[in-house]
Amino acid sequence: MGFIVDLAQDWHEYEKAWTACMQNHYWFKEPRILDFRRDEELAEQEQDFGRDDRAFLIARREGSQDIVGVLGLKVAAHSGVIRRWEPSVVTSERSTRVGEILLAEGLKLLGKRGVTNVTSVMKYPKELEREVKWYADLFKRQGFEMPVPPAAQLIADLRDYRVAERSSPGVKIVTAEKYDDQKLAEITIKAFTSTPEDKRIHGRYPSVTVPSEALRTIQDLRAGRLGQSPPEMWKVALVGNDVAGMTGAFIRVEPYQPKTGVLGPVGVLPEFRKRGIGSTLVISALQSMKKQGCEYALVSTPQENSAGIATYVRGGFSDLYRQVTFERVLSK
Template identity: 30%
Template sequence: MTIKPAAGDLAGAVAALREWQRDDAPVQLHPGDVGWFWRSGAEATAAAVRTWRRDGRIVAAGLLDGPDLLRLAVAPGALRDEELARQLAGDLADPARGVLPPGKVFLEAPPGALVRDLLAEDGWRAGEAWTPLVRDLTEPVADPGLRIEVTGPEQAPAWSAVLRASFDGSTFTEQRWHAMAAGAPFADARCLLAYDRGTAVAAVAVWSAGPGRRGLLEPVGVHPGHRRHGHGRAITLAAAAALRELGSSSALVSTPSTNVAAVATYRSAGFRQLPERLDLYRDA
């Protein structure tokens, strides 16, 4: 029995992450997160992926989402698997194994995973708090009250402009939209634009993991010139409706817990707040 990390197992990682998106499983890395990262291109995305296999099957997968942050997912049935947890902890602690670089690093790992306990024992500390929120999609979603359009190549400049304006320091471009749209996860995704009296005011990307599985909103943005008019709630409702049409069982969105306005917006759109999830970090 062999468990070892491997970089670049992109197709395998996406397939495994789709399989793990169950409503009865912990919130963790979603194939849509990989799809959003794909805006950097297929080569960069493959280089950022880490997978751990046992008997040929992926049991854990990670995305190096930036130079010092690994977002880790574990197969739901292996969350408390001691052999896997000790392998992960050893790989995360040793920069020579190529999972994380030396120096101060951060880890997002699913709640309840044994690897979190082992890392805490080894001196890793609690870091940034995130608030996940979910909405059941069994019942129809209310009309958002704005005109909503699905973004294709012709609308990519407008979608990109709204998203770029929504986040301080964003470098998102039309070219990045096309790179994202060329990625495998985008086959189960939709980009939506909300319009208020003919002006594009909010944008969202939604990612399905397949029928009967949890879908993801990532990213969600409202143009700063059009905030405080309910557009955040409207685009969130539109996103939930789109995921329901794609067959998702529920919709997930996460935001830093310090962003209380975003939490309130998602709750106003029918999302239920889950317990906070804490990142872990290791000092240099």
């Protein structure tokens, strides 16, 4: 007996099926801070249901009305996005091909709508890597690749943040008002591309390795296009009159989530490393976030950046999550 895949027509039927498919995931049972939330996702799906640039697929066994799998898709120009933790299949059907059939039909639909690039991003607690194995295997069988290595996401709880002010001898932390976007981009490039190890870890991230992309990223951040970014949240470390490092941040305010400061990469120039400058920058940024009323702080870095992760932990972060991205280019 095979499976039949159709576009969902009734929101309430889809909501019930989505809930049945998702109920065994860790985030469905107990929400975690700054992680996927079922109430948030259901609210977004209900708002999106019926839009021309959205699609909701359901899978049934032939001869049955019971829905055994769901897949939600978003379209923006030539890019397609698979909703988080999808395609999702009821536990009893995971050993069948229904997930693969759903994904194949979804990709076919996206291709007909002019999509040339499809991505799926999954975030999970680092101790629960098994939660994504089924998805990773499924995406691999359908020709998806990982364009960047897995990322570590670290969280700092600022509600009772009491890390003492850290000082590095001869180092002064100042706000970056007198440094224009071009100068900050130049500091970023030098901090992330100066050594072979820098290039190995960060080479696939244009925002810190390609001058034009670094400049555009800093311009977007400082202009508040990703969220409020007050001048005091941009820091430069000085040793004498020499720039030793920098960081920047913005504030993210979203429904269902606490007010959160998002820390950009903390870049320290090679000649000034191993002097505590990175963690001093982190602490200064977190203190500014707390003054701005942020309850939490979030930062991402490549999972293999062990030195960077250690710097964030010394500054007050906890290493909680991993994030993986799957991507496939569709044939034209």
